[in-house]
Amino acid sequence: MRVPLERKVLNENDRIAATLRERFKSNGVFCLNLISSPGSGKTSLLERTLEGFGPERRLAVLTGDIQTDNDARRLAHFGFPVRQITTGGACHLDARMVERALEGWPVEDLEILFLENVGNLVCPTSYDLGEEARAVLLSVTEGEDKPLKYPATFHHADLMVLNKIDLLPYVPFSAEVAKENARRVQPDIEILDVSCTTGEGLDRWRAWLDGHL
Amino acid sequence: MRVPLERKVLNENDRIAATLRERFKSNGVFCLNLISSPGSGKTSLLERTLEGFGPERRLAVLTGDIQTDNDARRLAHFGFPVRQITTGGACHLDARMVERALEGWPVEDLEILFLENVGNLVCPTSYDLGEEARAVLLSVTEGEDKPLKYPATFHHADLMVLNKIDLLPYVPFSAEVAKENARRVQPDIEILDVSCTTGEGLDRWRAWLDGHL
Numbered sequence: 207m208r209v210p211l212e213r214k215v216l217n218e219n220d221r222i223a224a225t226l227r228e229r230f231k232s233n234g235v236f237c238l239n240l241i242s243s244p245g246s247g248k249t250s251l252l253e254r255t256l257e258g259f260g261p262e263r264r265l266a267v268l269t270g271d272i273q274t275d276n277d278a279r280r281l282a283h284f285g286f287p288v289r290q291i292t293t294g295g296a297c298h299l300d301a302r303m304v305e306r307a308l309e310g311w312p313v314e315d316l317e318i319l320f321l322e323n324v325g326n327l328v329c330p331t332s333y334d335l336g337e338e339a340r341a342v343l344l345s346v347t348e349g350e351d352k353p354l355k356y357p358a359t360f361h362h363a364d365l366m367v368l369n370k371i372d373l374l375p376y377v378p379f380s381a382e383v384a385k386e387n388a389r390r391v392q393p394d395i396e397i398l399d400v401s402c403t404t405g406e407g408l409d410r411w412r413a414w415l416d417g418h419l
Numbered sequence: 420m421r422v423p424l425e426r427k428v429l430n431e432n433d434r435i436a437a438t439l440r441e442r443f444k445s446n447g448v449f450c451l452n453l454i455s456s457p458g459s460g461k462t463s464l465l466e467r468t469l470e471g472f473g474p475e476r477r478l479a480v481l482t483g484d485i486q487t488d489n490d491a492r493r494l495a496h497f498g499f500p501v502r503q504i505t506t507g508g509a510c511h512l513d514a515r516m517v518e519r520a521l522e523g524w525p526v527e528d529l530e531i532l533f534l535e536n537v538g539n540l541v542c543p544t545s546y547d548l549g550e551e552a553r554a555v556l557l558s559v560t561e562g563e564d565k566p567l568k569y570p571a572t573f574h575h576a577d578l579m580v581l582n583k584i585d586l587l588p589y590v591p592f593s594a595e596v597a598k599e600n601a602r603r604v605q606p607d608i609e610i611l612d613v614s615c616t617t618g619e620g621l622d623r624w625r626a627w628l629d630g631h632l
Contacts, residue, residue: 211424243456243457243458243538243540244456244540244561244562244565244568244569245456245558245560245561245562245565271568272541272568272569272570272571273567273568273569273570274564274567274568276564276567276568295571297510297539297541297542324541325456325540325568325569326510326539326540326541326542327456327457327538327539328485328510328537328539328542329510329539329541329542345458345560347458347558347560347583347586348457348458349457349458351487351489352457352458354486354487354489355457355484355485355486355487355489355538356457356485356486356538357485357486358485358508370560372589373560373586373589373590376585376586376589377586378616403591
């Protein structure tokens with residue numbers, strides 16, 4: 207009984223996601239879905255991204271959390287449009303939440319729309335949000351084996367952002383092993399090393415974004 | 420349509436969990452459900468725990484992951500019974516998985532049974548596994564606001580283990596703010612600071628466990 211219902215929910219999600227994707231595509235909006243564990247640094251990466259691009263850039267963020275609007279408040283400082291989606295218990299964003307949050311927004315004017323998913327390395331993977339690309343963040347404090355333990359999330363990602371590389375001297379973590387593991391589940395995955403604390407690698411991250419415009 | 424089905428699944432889970440709880444209780448087994456984000460250090464804490472207790476202690480671990488038996492292999496080194504539950508996609512353990520994994524095990528002889536949940540700060544909260552207590556791990560690299568963003572998980576926990584305190588000098592994290600946030604969602608929560616790298620606080624953790632026997 208459970209499987210057909212899940213399929214129905216996902217089919218409905220896919221239908222809305224397809225409409226969103228068409229809307230982004232026809233307006234030249236690069237939409238990126240950011241997925242990671244809680245605390246891997248999605249919001250910090252977005253803070254540094256908004257800060258690093260000039261105010262002339264047309265960027266916006268939808269940020270998802272189960273509770274609180276902390277992230278929207280953190281991101282609002284940079285002057286770009288930001289909206290919080292509070293899921294109220296749901297462990298992932300879905301396409302309908304995105305569609306609703308975009309109501310009244312001039313999506314057509316954007317270059318890049320960031321979708322910061324709920325912190326969860328499992329469930330967001332199953333929900334297409336109409337994005338053009340997916341980035342999974344892994345921080346060096348989480349262990350090298352995460353791509354093997356959460357293979358679906360890494361398999362469906364275009365980019366892995368290896369974050370918090372400033373902490374490498376203090377943790378038992380081999381970046382090479384982590385990258386090998388990511389490539390085992392997704393041979394075509396691109397990988398960027400960054401630190402939102404020191405700023406290392408953020409130029410390459412901005413170049414990666416601009417390469418998709 | 421969705422809510423009644425979820426309720427049915429959870430009712431079925433609660434029924435099995437109640438049977439497990441009765442079985443643990445009548446045999447004097449302290450069963451602890453460990454919940455955290457991926458990479459917060461559940462397996463490292465269990466490694467140090469098994470290592471720290473002598474081989475005369477009657478401990479066992481069921482460890483849950485979506486894929487791989489890495490954790491069971493890591494924990495098997497210490498000579499205690501360990502079994503891996505590979506959920507194959509499910510984002511949490513449920514009571515039936517625990518019931519099945521215990522088949523043929525002399526549960527009656529145990530002092531402590533550790534249930535290491537799938538790395539996920541959201542979904543495991545909804546599934547009673549028959550445990551006597553729940554511990555949520557938070558590592559200092561994850562940010563102080565996690566109890567507010569994932570309130571259900573902290574609200575239902577008896578203990579918060581604040582892990583990786585050896586990294587405090589290198590991260591922008593206030594342990595006091597994190598603890599205040601945890602107490603805002605669960606005023607009665609106990610809190611232990613530990614580092615599985617330096618061993619700091621592990622004596623208090625073992626004493627906490629022994630206090631439940």
